[in-house]
Structures are given as structure tokens and as C-alpha cells.
Amino acid sequence: MRGRTLLVTGGSRGIGAAIATIAASRGWRVAVNYASNEAAATALVRSIGKAGGEAIGIKGDVGVEADVLRLFEAVDAAFGSLDALVNNAGVVDRKARVDEMSAARIERMMRANVIGSFLCAREAVRRMSTRHGGRGGAIVNVSSVAAVHGSPGEYVDYAASKGAIDSFTVGLAREVADEGIRVNAVRPGIVATEIHASGGQPDRIERLRGLVPMKREGEAHEVAHAILWLLSDEASYTTGAILNVSGGR
Numbered sequence: 001m002r003g004r005t006l007l008v009t010g011g012s013r014g015i016g017a018a019i020a021t022i023a024a025s026r027g028w029r030v031a032v033n034y035a036s037n038e039a040a041a042t043a044l045v046r047s048i049g050k051a052g053g054e055a056i057g058i059k060g061d062v063g064v065e066a067d068v069l070r071l072f073e074a075v076d077a078a079f080g081s082l083d084a085l086v087n088n089a090g091v092v093d094r095k096a097r098v099d100e101m102s103a104a105r106i107e108r109m110m111r112a113n114v115i116g117s118f119l120c121a122r123e124a125v126r127r128m129s130t131r132h133g134g135r136g137g138a139i140v141n142v143s144s145v146a147a148v149h150g151s152p153g154e155y156v157d158y159a160a161s162k163g164a165i166d167s168f169t170v171g172l173a174r175e176v177a178d179e180g181i182r183v184n185a186v187r188p189g190i191v192a193t194e195i196h197a198s199g200g201q202p203d204r205i206e207r208l209r210g211l212v213p214m215k216r217e218g219e220a221h222e223v224a225h226a227i228l229w230l231l232s233d234e235a236s237y238t239t240g241a242i243l244n245v246s247g248g249r
């Protein structure tokens with residue numbers, strides 16, 4: 001993958017940071033997008049550089065169109081081309097039933113998780129599609145097993161946003177299949193990152209670990225490795241696929 005450029009949204013922490021780190025170690029030039037945690041993004045970019053990799057950090061909210069335009073322009077300016085996108089940025093919210101959810105909460109969820117992925121994919125297709133003079137590429141969307149289970153009593157809005165990502169993956173994959181772009185998704189299960197605490201449930205992994213057939217949570221690098229495979233030429237005939245990385249759940 002030497003010399004190819006990858007943009008990872010939400011790359012400063014958790015699964016995104018694992019994707020960025022492993023990708024850089026395999027020769028990808030990596031653009032690390034983040035929403036606000038500049039310290040985490042800067043530390044990651046530094047550690048990739050120290051290990052001999054190439055990375056830049058770019059701030060921007062994927063749910064805001066002007067930010068997304070700026071994000072892709074920054075990638076163009078730094079690297080000159082784009083070969084792959086991982087739509088990884090995502091948010092959860094506090095545990096709530098649907099009959100307790102405000103419109104503002106649902107809008108925030110859909111904006112970050114769904115609209116953000118659409119906007120970033122749009123900009124990536126405009127650059128990578130042979131229809132637009134590009135040289136092809138790959139997109140991986142980060143869904144969740146919540147798309148299948150529905151997360152009742154916890155966050156049905158989050159689950160539904162990931163269900164939208166699954167449909168988006170299949171539709172976009174077929175739309176650009178003969179334009180040199182492969183589009184796939186992974187559905188992580190319970191993975192050890194800060195996202196659970198950000199949803200007000202720091203003990204979520206402890207509580208739910210027993211429901212996983214493998215009886216343990218996943219690590220960010222285990223999800224990242226599946227994504228790196230989908231981005232690679234080894235997956236050259238794989239498009240429209242949605243891969244569970246969930247310990248059997």
C-alpha cells in the first residue's frame with residue numbers, strides 16, 4: 001500500500017486510531033480526521049511519524065458540509081490524491097427509550113453517523129471514481145451489530161443509524177462497482193474504546209461481555225485488521241459485503 005492515501009474519519013481515538021496506526025505501518029499515507037480532541041490526534045500523528053509512517057491530523061465535524069469540504073481539500077493539498085476512505089466517525093448517546101428521545105438527539109445521531117458518512121463518501125467518489133477521472137479506490141463504512149439487534153431500551157436511534165449505513169453500503173457499492181471503487185462495511189460488536197463512557201455507561205463492557213459467544217470484548221486492532229483487509233488488494237473482488245467482527249454476537 002506504499003504511497004497510497006487513506007482518510008480515516010474519527011481517527012484520533014479508539015478503532016479509528018488503530019486503523020490509522022496499522023495502515024501507516026503498511027505504507028499508507030494517512031489523514032486522521034477528528035472532531036475536537038486535538039491532543040489525541042496530535043499524539044497519534046506524532047507516534048505514527050516516530051514509527052516511520054506519514055500522517056496528518058485534520059479537524060472537522062463530518063456532519064457539517066463545510067467542514068467535510070475543508071477536510072477533503074486539506075487531504076488534496078497534503079497528499080495530492082485519495083485512494084481510500086474509512087467512514088469511522090460515530091457517536092452514541094445516553095441510554096433512553098424511543099418514547100423519551102428528543103428530536104435534537106435523533107438529529108444529532110443521524111447527522112454524525114449517517115449524513116457524515118454520505119458527505120464523506122460523496123467527496124471520496126468525486127475524487128476516486130473513474131467516471132470523474134479518478135483511478136479507483138476503496139471505502140469501508142463502520143456499522144455495528146446494533147444494526148441487527150436494534151439496541152432496545154438503550155439506543156434504538158444509534159442502531160437505526162447503523163442500519164442506514166448497511167443499506168448505504170450495499171447501494172453505493174452497486175452504484176460505483178464499475179467505476180473502480182469497492183464499498184464494504186464492518187459491524188463491530190462490543191469493542192474496548194471510550195465510546196461506552198461517552199454514552200454514560202463506563203461499565204457497559206463488564207455488563208455485556210457475558211452475552212458475547214466468545215465471552216470477551218473485542219480490541220480496536222481486531223476491528224482495524226478486518227478493515228485493512230477490505231481496503232487492500234487482497235479484497236479485490238469483495239464489494240457490498242458487510243462483515244461482522246463481533247466475537248460471534
Ligand code: NAP
Nearest residue numbers: 010012013014015035036037061062089090144191193195
Ligand atoms: P470513540 O473511541 O468514541 O472515538 C470516536 C472518534 O470519532 C473520535 O476520533 C472522535 O473525535 C470522532 N468523532 C465523533 N464525532 C465526530 C464527528 N461528528 N466528526 C468527526 N469525528 C467525530 O469511538 P469508537 O468506539 O472507536 O467507534 C468508532 C466507530 O465504531 C463508530 O462509528 C462506532 O459507532 C463504531 N462502533 C464501535 C463499537 C464499540 O464497541 N466501540 C461497536 C460497534 C460500532 P474526537 O477524538 O475529536 O472526539
